[in-house]
Amino acid sequence: MRIWTSEHIFDHPWDTVVNAAYRKYPNPINGAVKGMDVVVQDVSDGVLRSERLLQSHFHIPGWVTKLTGFSGTQYSHEVSTIDPVHRHMTLTTRNLNAASFLRVNEKLTYEPDPSDPQRTVLKQEATVSVNLPAFTDYCEKAFLTTYQTNALKGRSGVEWVIDNIKREYNEISAKVTAEMHELMQLATRR
Template identity: 65%
Template sequence: MKIWTSEHIFDHDWETVVHAAWRKYPNPENRAVTAIDVVDQKFHEGKLVSERILQSHFAIPSWATKLTGFSGTQYSHEYTTIDPNARHMRLTTRNLCGGSFMRVDERLTYRPHASESDKTVLTQEAIVSINLPAFTDYCEKTFLHVYETNAAKGRKGIEWVIDHLRKEVSDLTSKVSTEVHDMQEKVMGAFSQTTRQR
């Protein structure tokens, strides 16, 4: 069994980061996740609780496919709790494929920075257990290396979503401003015409 942990600080407030984390996939920074299905979603005691199935694809060596039958397409069960009052988001994920030789448990927690309210702390943990005679240590290290690389891509993906959301807001604000201006021009034009007719 191998454990990988990491902590990352986003230069954005908790609400912004959580909104982006919820909309993280698909994004061009991390193409491993190829599909998401919502199994269940509800509000319980003021918290949003969600269960999703994620489909991911990883490039793996052909020898690993021959040894395990694992093609690189992975399905995972994700359980998420978002507590807006406590300002806490937690995701736990476990693989559904390859359980006879591999188990991967992932935990992500998003919380506001303790002293800087405009920042958010992401804590990540992955626990990998592989049951393959003579290959366990190598496979666990290899998988954690892949996981660490994808985790970095995931953080970049959140930044991409935040930029994308800001662009959406900016475009919408610009469109509304233009439409309001056009409406004002029409009203003033109609008012001027009415005044001249009198």
């Protein structure tokens, strides 16, 4: 088993980052996620809890497919909790298929930066365990390298969503301002 950890700081407030992280897929930065379905979603004691199924596709070397039968289409179970009062989001994901030879568990937490509330700290941890005799070490290293690359894409995906949210807000704001201006002009003509 191998463990990978990382910490990243977003230069955005917690609520902005969490909104974007929850809406991260699909995005053009990381095209591996092909589909997402919400299985359960509820609010209890002010905490939003969601369970989603993700479908991803990864390019797999032919020899891996021959050895394992895994085609590269991965299904994962994701559980997220968002606590707006305590400003804490946790997201855990585990793979559902290929578990006989590959087990991946991921945990992400988003919290305000204690030194600057206008920034958000993302802590990531992934554990990978491969059960392929004679290939375990090689596969675990290769998978964690891929995971690290995808983690960078995930962060860029969050930034992409934040940019889109800002653009949407500016477009709506401009439209509302223009409509209010038109209404004021109509009201003064009467």
